Amino acid sequence: MSINKKSNRIDLDAGDVLYHMKANSHDLFYIWVAKLSAHRMFKKNEAAQVHNGFFQALSQCTSVPGLAQRNGMQDVSSYQHYHSTTDSYVGEIAAPTPSEFPSVNPGVNGKVSAWLQQTHDPDSCAQELNRCQLELSELNRLVRRLQLLEGGQQAFTDGELQRIISMQNLSLEKPKKSRSCKIWGHSRTMSRVEALGMVRQLSSSHLNSSSQLGASVPSLQDYVPAVPDYVYSQLSPPTNTSPEGRKIQQDICSVSQRVHASLKSVHDALAQERQRLQDTYHQSTTLAETVSGNESRHTPSVTDSAAEYFDASDDVLNGSFSESESGLSEGTTSNSEPEEGHASATREYRASISKTPNCVVPKNTGRRTTLAAHCPDNAQVGLMQILYNNIGKDLSRVSMPAALNEPINLMQRLCEELEYSELLDTANNTQDPYQRMVYVGAFAISGYATAHYRNRYKPFNPLLGETYECLREDKGFRYISEQVCHHPPISACHADSDNFSFWQDQRWKNKFWGKSLEIMPTGMVNVTLPRFGDHYEWNKVVTCIHNVLSQQRYLETGGHASLSKSLFFSTG
Numbered sequence: 001m002s003i004n005k006k007s008n009r010i011d012l013d014a015g016d017v018l019y020h021m022k023a024n025s026h027d028l029f030y031i032w033v034a035k036l037s038a039h040r041m042f043k044k045n046e047a048a049q050v051h052n053g054f055f056q057a058l059s060q061c062t063s064v065p066g067l068a069q070r071n072g073m074q075d076v077s078s079y080q081h082y083h084s085t086t087d088s089y090v091g092e093i094a095a096p097t098p099s100e101f102p103s104v105n106p107g108v109n110g111k112v113s114a115w116l117q118q119t120h121d122p123d124s125c126a127q128e129l130n131r132c133q134l135e136l137s138e139l140n141r142l143v144r145r146l147q148l149l150e151g152g153q154q155a156f157t158d159g160e161l162q163r164i165i166s167m168q169n170l171s172l173e174k175p176k177k178s179r180s181c182k183i184w185g186h187s188r189t190m191s192r193v194e195a196l197g198m199v200r201q202l203s204s205s206h207l208n209s210s211s212q213l214g215a216s217v218p219s220l221q222d223y224v225p226a227v228p229d230y231v232y233s234q235l236s237p238p239t240n241t242s243p244e245g246r247k248i249q250q251d252i253c254s255v256s257q258r259v260h261a262s263l264k265s266v267h268d269a270l271a272q273e274r275q276r277l278q279d280t281y282h283q284s285t286t287l288a289e290t291v292s293g294n295e296s297r298h299t300p301s302v303t304d305s306a307a308e309y310f311d312a313s314d315d316v317l318n319g320s321f322s323e324s325e326s327g328l329s330e331g332t333t334s335n336s337e338p339e340e341g342h343a344s345a346t347r348e349y350r351a352s353i354s355k356t357p358n359c360v361v362p363k364n365t366g367r368r369t370t371l372a373a374h375c376p377d378n379a380q381v382g383l384m385q386i387l388y389n390n391i392g393k394d395l396s397r398v399s400m401p402a403a404l405n406e407p408i409n410l411m412q413r414l415c416e417e418l419e420y421s422e423l424l425d426t427a428n429n430t431q432d433p434y435q436r437m438v439y440v441g442a443f444a445i446s447g448y449a450t451a452h453y454r455n456r457y458k459p460f461n462p463l464l465g466e467t468y469e470c471l472r473e474d475k476g477f478r479y480i481s482e483q484v485c486h487h488p489p490i491s492a493c494h495a496d497s498d499n500f501s502f503w504q505d506q507r508w509k510n511k512f513w514g515k516s517l518e519i520m521p522t523g524m525v526n527v528t529l530p531r532f533g534d535h536y537e538w539n540k541v542v543t544c545i546h547n548v549l550s551q552q553r554y555l556e557t558g559g560h561a562s563l564s565k566s567l568f569f570s571t572g
């Protein structure tokens with residue numbers, strides 16, 4: 001949660017949804033903030049309780065009253081305890097049998113298996129996975145046996161403790177200064193030797209008090225403080241030295257390696273399959289283009305483009321790209337899938353546009369319809385690691401691997417916002433001023449058509465002074481842009497045609513929310529229509545990249561945009 005007192009704004013990143021709230025008054029703002037903070041506190045406590053409950057359950061399950069219980073399990077010094085009792089704890093809830101391992105959504109399973117069936121060697125993957133499942137159950141059995149074996153030696157004996165302290169290079173410095181160690185007369189940190197001596201005294205006191213001195217005689221334990229918690233907290237779990245334990249550990253290692261090898265081979269097979277699909281798709285589209293020849297090529301619009309860079313609606317119309325290609329999760333794609341009615345409306349609209357006067361659409365432009373190179377699969381790029389290595393640095397200056405880039409730069413990407421420039425052609429030929437504004441409005445949002453799908457790659461950041469020029473004879477406009485500032489990146493662009501002039505200088509602020517990244521463009525977009533002397537101006541809305549670090553990334557565009565019109569000259 002972040003707040004801005006001046007503007008009474010509260011921003012909340014709730015994982016999937018990002019809330020931006022603005023309170024009408026200061027009082028309301030403070031009430032909201034107080035309530036949200038209280039809610040957050042409540043949630044935190046709730047989580048802490050669950051956490052405590054977990055450890056309580058662990059300690060209840062500990063069969064031998066161990067050291068950790070003496071320590072109140074505060075810092076679970078005993079990683080070993082955690083492990084040794086996990087078995088019984090898990091057992092209380094439900095012991096996971098191999099068949100009960102968390103499974104993915106059955107719909108997804110269905111799709112995957114259907115796809116696997118179509119491949120040339122569907123059985124090998126299935127066999128490998130079956131084998132994997134067996135190995136995992138074996139692994140489960142081994143881990144349980146190891147835990148049972150360790151279960152008998154949960155608590156440290158004093159002798160063991162001494163051995164561990166002397167073997168491990170423990171720092172016996174007290175983490176926080178406190179005056180609890182009164183026995184030494186003054187407060188100071190213990191030396192290693194002292195601590196060891198203390199342990200020795202402690203063990204003898206144990207013996208004395210229990211077997212020789214009797215309850216009435218004050219034992220040394222009453223004077224000598226127990227071995228401090230922080231000493232215990234540094235103990236690493238004792239390694240299992242029994243030959244059987246070692247054997248089980250070796251078995252676990254080798255079974256894990258086999259599981260890893262199986263999963264890797266399944267992964268490789270799937271990757272190969274994916275490549276095969278991509279190649280087939282690429283070949284089929286190239287073939288289709290050659291067969292259909294030039295006669296059917298009216299507008300070399302993105303409909304023809306077979307590369308991974310594609311237009312949203314066309315892609316949906318053709319149904320040519322799978323969900324995995326677009327890198328979207330099931331939910332997001334199905335939300336935006338238009339019905340057939342929408343598809344035919346789009347076709348009709350396109351047909352009507354090409355009849356617009358002044359709209360010269362050459363038949364064959366000689367422009368390429370596919371990109372020269374395929375995009376590499378960047379699913380493996382570990383963004384988390386990159387961010388982790390650059391903690392504290394300005395993210396805009398962190399260099400990212402080129403596998404994350406699409407083979408165009410930001411100025412080219414901005415030029416794509418003119419993909420539906422026919423709307424402006426139509427506006428310039430529409431008498432009704434309201435209708436004109438509707439067309440301009442439609443054009444203003446048409447720039448986002450691809451944004452929804454293009455979330456897997458980022459455009460290259462242009463260099464300072466770099467220019468990009470694009471002549472679209474097919475659409476009748478020419479476009480030029482220049483990178484006018486590198487940090488922060490600002491691109492200025494201008495496009496001209498018989499029917500309109502378009503210009504914008506775009507810079508944006510980024511806000512990283514942990515799971516999502518918001519791109520907040522500043523600057524206005526301008527369009528003029530020469531025939532009526534209209535000047536339209538609008539601002540761009542916020543684009544939010546949700547789940548930016550994962551493959552379930554998706555873009556959401558929203559916010560307030562206002563489109564205003566003024567006259568830039570009188571037409572008389």
Ligand SMILES: CC(C)CCC[C@@H](C)[C@H]1CC[C@H]2[C@@H]3CC=C4C[C@@H](O)CC[C@]4(C)[C@H]3CC[C@]12C
Nearest residue numbers: 404451454455456457458459519521540543545
């Ligand atoms: C590869 C991974 C990690 C990140 C992918 C980030 C992509 C989705 C980001 C990086 C730069 C972004 C673009 C930056 C600027 C603009 C201009 C704005 O007017 C519309 C959105 C648009 C076009 C953004 C769309 C999303 C975008 C392409």
